[in-house]
Amino acid sequence: MINTKKQAFYTVFIVIGAALLLYDLAFESDEVYLKVAGLVILMFGLYSSTRQWANDNDKSKNENDELENTTTKKDEDVEDEKQK
Structure with missing residues (x-):
């Protein structure tokens, strides 16, 4: 469930x-601390939101999709070999 x-x-x-x-x-200020604080806050927000999105993503669903894709590729490879 998405939080x-x-x-x-x-x-x-x-x-x-x-x-x-x-x-x-x-405003081209010379405040180095303002730059550092802005960058740290931005990176914290990006890291936390990315981690949250990964937790919201259903891992079992992705694994099933990957299995279906590999099965489809194998079937296509077998058909290509039969045609040769």
């Missing part, structure tokens, strides 16, 4: 980090 509250929370971190970096670029 939209966590995704929204992590999206807020991404937006805040991006806003800090854009503010620093727009």
Whole structure:
């Protein structure tokens, strides 16, 4: 089940980090700490949201899809060999 509250929370971190970096670029401040804080907040939001998306993704469904794709490829290879 997709946890939209966590995704929204992590999206807020991404937006805040991006806003800090854009503010620093727009006004060309010499605040190194502002750049570092913006980058750290942005990376935390991206990492956390990616981890959340991976947890929301059903792993058993992906494994079944991969098995179906490999079975289909094997069947195609057998048909190609029969034609030769």
